[in-house]
Amino acid sequence: xxxxxxxxxxxxxxxxxxxxxxxxxxxxxxxxxxxxxxxxxxxxxxxxxxxxxxxxxxxxxxxxxxxxxxxxxxxxxxxxxxxxxxxxxxxxxxxxxxxxxxxxxxxxxxxxxxxxxxxxxxxxxxxxxxxxxxxxxxxxxxxxxxxxxxxxxxxxxxxxxxxxxxxxxxxxxxxxxxxxxxxxxxxxxxxxxxxxxxxxxxxxxxxxxxxxxxxxxxxxxxxxxxxxxxxxxxxxxxxxxxxxxxxxxxxxxxxxxxxxxxxxxxxxxxxxxxxxxxxxxxxxxxxxxxxxxx
Amino acid sequence: xxxxxxxxxxxxxxxxxxxxxxxxxxxxxxxxxxxxxxxxxxxxxxxxxxxxxxxxxxxxxxxxxxxxxxxxxxxxxxxxxxxxxxxxxxxxxxxxxxxxxxxxxxxxxxxxxxxxxxxxxxxxxxxxxxxxxxxxxxxxxxxxxxxxxxxxxxxxxxxxxxxxxxxxxxxxxxxxxxxxxxxxxxxxxxxxxxxxxxxxxxxxxxxxxxxxxxxxxxxxxxxxxxxxxxxxxxxxxxxxxxxxxxxxxxxxxxxxxxxxxxxxxxxxxxxxxxxxxxxxxxxxxxxxxxxxxxxxxxxxxxxxxxxxxxxxxxxxxxxxxx
Amino acid sequence: xxxxxxxxxxxxxxxxxxxxxxxxxxxxxxxxxxxxxxxxxxxxxxxxxxxxxxxxxxxxxxxxxxxxxxxxxxxxxxxxxxxxxxxxxxxxxxxxxxxxxxxxxxxxxxxxxxxxxxxxxxxxxxxxxxxxxxxxxxxxxxxxxxxxxxxxxxxxxxxxxxxxxxxxxxxxxxxxxxxxxxxxxxxxxxxxxxxxxxxxxxxxxxxxxxxxxxxxxxxxxxxxxxxxxxxxxxxxxxxxxxxxxxxxxxxxxxxxx
Numbered sequence: 001x002x003x004x005x006x007x008x009x010x011x012x013x014x015x016x017x018x019x020x021x022x023x024x025x026x027x028x029x030x031x032x033x034x035x036x037x038x039x040x041x042x043x044x045x046x047x048x049x050x051x052x053x054x055x056x057x058x059x060x061x062x063x064x065x066x067x068x069x070x071x072x073x074x075x076x077x078x079x080x081x082x083x084x085x086x087x088x089x090x091x092x093x094x095x096x097x098x099x100x101x102x103x104x105x106x107x108x109x110x111x112x113x114x115x116x117x118x119x120x121x122x123x124x125x126x127x128x129x130x131x132x133x134x135x136x137x138x139x140x141x142x143x144x145x146x147x148x149x150x151x152x153x154x155x156x157x158x159x160x161x162x163x164x165x166x167x168x169x170x171x172x173x174x175x176x177x178x179x180x181x182x183x184x185x186x187x188x189x190x191x192x193x194x195x196x197x198x199x200x201x202x203x204x205x206x207x208x209x210x211x212x213x214x215x216x217x218x219x220x221x222x223x224x225x226x227x228x229x230x231x232x233x234x235x236x237x238x239x240x241x242x243x244x245x246x247x248x249x250x251x252x253x254x255x256x257x258x259x260x261x262x263x264x265x266x267x268x269x270x271x272x273x274x275x276x277x278x279x280x281x282x283x284x285x286x287x288x289x290x291x292x293x294x
Numbered sequence: 295x296x297x298x299x300x301x302x303x304x305x306x307x308x309x310x311x312x313x314x315x316x317x318x319x320x321x322x323x324x325x326x327x328x329x330x331x332x333x334x335x336x337x338x339x340x341x342x343x344x345x346x347x348x349x350x351x352x353x354x355x356x357x358x359x360x361x362x363x364x365x366x367x368x369x370x371x372x373x374x375x376x377x378x379x380x381x382x383x384x385x386x387x388x389x390x391x392x393x394x395x396x397x398x399x400x401x402x403x404x405x406x407x408x409x410x411x412x413x414x415x416x417x418x419x420x421x422x423x424x425x426x427x428x429x430x431x432x433x434x435x436x437x438x439x440x441x442x443x444x445x446x447x448x449x450x451x452x453x454x455x456x457x458x459x460x461x462x463x464x465x466x467x468x469x470x471x472x473x474x475x476x477x478x479x480x481x482x483x484x485x486x487x488x489x490x491x492x493x494x495x496x497x498x499x500x501x502x503x504x505x506x507x508x509x510x511x512x513x514x515x516x517x518x519x520x521x522x523x524x525x526x527x528x529x530x531x532x533x534x535x536x537x538x539x540x541x542x543x544x545x546x547x548x549x550x551x552x553x554x555x556x557x558x559x560x561x562x563x564x565x566x567x568x569x570x571x572x573x574x575x576x577x578x579x580x581x582x583x584x585x586x587x588x589x590x591x592x593x594x595x596x597x598x599x600x601x602x603x604x605x606x607x608x609x610x611x612x613x614x615x616x
Numbered sequence: 617x618x619x620x621x622x623x624x625x626x627x628x629x630x631x632x633x634x635x636x637x638x639x640x641x642x643x644x645x646x647x648x649x650x651x652x653x654x655x656x657x658x659x660x661x662x663x664x665x666x667x668x669x670x671x672x673x674x675x676x677x678x679x680x681x682x683x684x685x686x687x688x689x690x691x692x693x694x695x696x697x698x699x700x701x702x703x704x705x706x707x708x709x710x711x712x713x714x715x716x717x718x719x720x721x722x723x724x725x726x727x728x729x730x731x732x733x734x735x736x737x738x739x740x741x742x743x744x745x746x747x748x749x750x751x752x753x754x755x756x757x758x759x760x761x762x763x764x765x766x767x768x769x770x771x772x773x774x775x776x777x778x779x780x781x782x783x784x785x786x787x788x789x790x791x792x793x794x795x796x797x798x799x800x801x802x803x804x805x806x807x808x809x810x811x812x813x814x815x816x817x818x819x820x821x822x823x824x825x826x827x828x829x830x831x832x833x834x835x836x837x838x839x840x841x842x843x844x845x846x847x848x849x850x851x852x853x854x855x856x857x858x859x860x861x862x863x864x865x866x867x868x869x870x871x872x873x
Contacts, residue, residue, distance in 0.1 A: 036418060089589055096360060097592035100545045100584065103538060107581035115574040226425070226534060233422050264444070268433035275426040282415040468732045475731035475738060476721040476745075483707055483718050490705035493667055495693035495722035495785055504728055598709065606742070 016251025017150035022228035025198035041225010047206025079199020236287025355549035358485025363424030369532035371397030371514025397518030405510025446528025548594030553601035626675030650836035698782030708767030
């Protein structure tokens with residue numbers, strides 16, 4: 001009984017850390033631009049496919065770390081590109097236009113991938129994973145790696161935000177984007193960098209997800225991306241810590257509800273939880289209401 | 295040429311004449327084989343999409359919110375009406391209109407609840423609540439075996455062209471009346487500046503309730519019509535993809551514009567059919583068109599402008615320059 | 617006889633910040649009352665408290681003898697308090713006429729059903745609304761621009777439109793938040809005359825927040841001075857002009873070491 005719970009906890013941490021990585025991308029972008037980047041989930045999906053392509057198409061067998069870095073950089077660049085081409089021109093337009101554009105970009109990415117790969121693909125194993133057993137608990141080295149990489153990236157991001165100039169600029173922009181340029185901060189470059197990092201994390205999450213649950217499909221982004229978005233909202237969208245918190249909460253809720261209840265209830269519980277949290281804390285657990293001066 | 299168009303626009307009996315002609319044509323199609331079945335289904339789909347578009351525009355366009363849950367109201371209307379036509383009152387007189395009204399009412403009740411939630415939050419957070427609502431409706435349906443769960447239901451085919459036409463006209467008429475009344479002004483004021491609206495004595499809570507209830511009612515109506523035309527519905531038909539399609543139509547055609555919603559629905563539906571040979575590439579091209587449209591015309595084709603036929607008489611002369 | 621507006625010992629705290637502290641003001645009907653003070657003194661917060669945007673932490677606000685503290689802004693507006701805003705809050709994408717009609721709508725009484733089915737009462741009420749709004753706009757000099765978008769008007773006209781809109785409520789009390797902001801001396805003089813006319817013509821009691829001393833001194837019967845959320849003086853313009861504390865608040869005191 002206890003061991004079942006402990007086993008599920010490991011699964012929950014794995015799923016939760018992946019959700020957290022994706023949620024971070026949403027929160028970072030919302031923090032600087034107050035915009036929900038609806039294309040983010042599809043970038044996550046591309047991360048998985050990028051890893052697949054790199055692993056399968058290249059004649060040389062690359063080590064895990066190299067593939068991870070390549071995936072992060074490529075998806076990061078794509079994220080920054082989308083911002084430059086589709087979002088930046090709409091900075092002064094009604095906010096809704098930017099959101100619709102994001103939706104459109106996401107659809108384009110998703111359906112292009114779907115057209116090129118109508119059926120789900122299998123992610124190959126990048127290395128041989130061994131299973132460790134302790135008492136009745138099993139954990140694979142793959143799981144340890146996934147959780148480790150995810151946590152490592154989160155720690156790295158935290159460092160980036162709290163200890164570097166970029167992080168400070170990002171936080172400044174999220175407070176007041178109009179006076180920041182007056183202080184000599186190149187706002188556009190910072191925003192591009194934010195998208196780069198956020199998308200990179202999403203891409204990494206995609207790769208990790210594909211390794212954890214080896215069947216990947218083009219519609220993954222819609223399914224998982226929206227879930228991670230909900231995680232970001234639960235934690236308070238715009239809050240970095242909130243994204244991580246929300247990711248783990250959602251991962252935990254999903255895994256536990258599948259473990260102990262009929263699996264069809266999983267989504268119902270997750271979304272009802274979201275609604276319940278929003279009714280009592282409309283801005284998420286760690287979120288702040290926007291201040292409005294009258 | 296534009297003077298001719300202008301005088302056509304100002305001709306007050308043009309619209310009623312068009313409606314009568316359209317209705318006659320729809321009836322004729324039922325009796326004589328003028329159109330084949332495929333064309334009829336396309337036209338019915340256009341009609342359903344117009345209803346979806348116009349009803350969502352009330353909340354997203356006129357009131358300036360961002361509801362992504364409209365497919366949820368469609369689902370409620372579809373399933374409620376399907377229950378009526380398959381299990382509760384199969385084969386009775388006036389089956390379709392009864393089922394449609396029932397579907398709309400069920401959706402409206404839930405819409406009312408959503409309106410209450412909207413008092414506390416606005417903007418992005420309300421958008422997220424509507425998303426949660428959509429997902430909950432879909433998951434709930436999947437878990438209720440009485441309505442077939444994930445395997446869906448098979449309602450009888452009852453929707454035809456004349457009925458669709460009737461509901462389209464009714465939807466447009468009612469929403470247009472609402473928009474050009476004090477309630478419509480209140481709804482628009484909420485979009486522009488809710489605090490100023492309150493300071494001017496506008497009853498914003500009443501307006502929000504009205505907008506959500508009417509919007510969800512007609513979303514349910516569209517769902518009911520949809521259920522009785524496809525002879526199959528399942529929860530997957532009403533997920534985020536469907537909501538996204540409706541959003542695309544609304545923003546394509548233009549926010550806060552009835553004429554825009556008609557245009558958006560027609561263009562989207564026809565394009566989707568025309569581009570059928572392209573398969574999934576359709577949904578690459580259409581969003582791309584949308585993105586380009588947003589970059590050059592952020593408010594949509596007819597954003598915040600209106601066909602003169604819809605304007606009340608006194609507002610027609612010296613119309614504003616938008 | 618109770619005053620038209622009474623602010624009784626009102627305190628407003630936002631978390632740890634005390635924006636208004638034990639404020640007492642009485643405004644008699646038919647008067648013009650000025651509220652002055654340095655920036656950040658809490659003047660607009662006071663207006664927001666009166667109009668229901670904020671609820672007082674302590675104290676009471678009474679209008680026509682009735683307590684209005686804590687009521688929602690829409691209800692307070694319908695009771696007869698109109699206001700303008702420091703940064704103009706017009707509905708910029710709507711026309712001049714539509715902006716005024718919105719304020720008039722609380723006096724129309726048709727139901728949603730009558731609206732949606734276009735029953736006769738809708739048409740009658742709508743015509744009344746349009747006629748009354750046009751009538752209101754005429755003395756403001758905006759009759760030729762009724763179909764222009766409010767956002768396209770020049771600044772001075774926008775301020776006038778805001779005042780017209782507030783008057784459509786047929787208020788007994790009109791709160792004006794810095795009506796002369798951004799105006800030069802000549803424009804301010806015109807505005808002073810204009811406000812005098814508004815008061816006569818519409819029979820309203822005026823309360824204004826202002827920084828232009830000429831306007832305040834010429835127009836107001838009584839003045840309350842706020843600083844750091846507290847009333848530091850109240851009286852006629854002559855009295856206020858010569859109160860040392862007021863001068864000190866605006867210009868700083870002399871340093872006596």
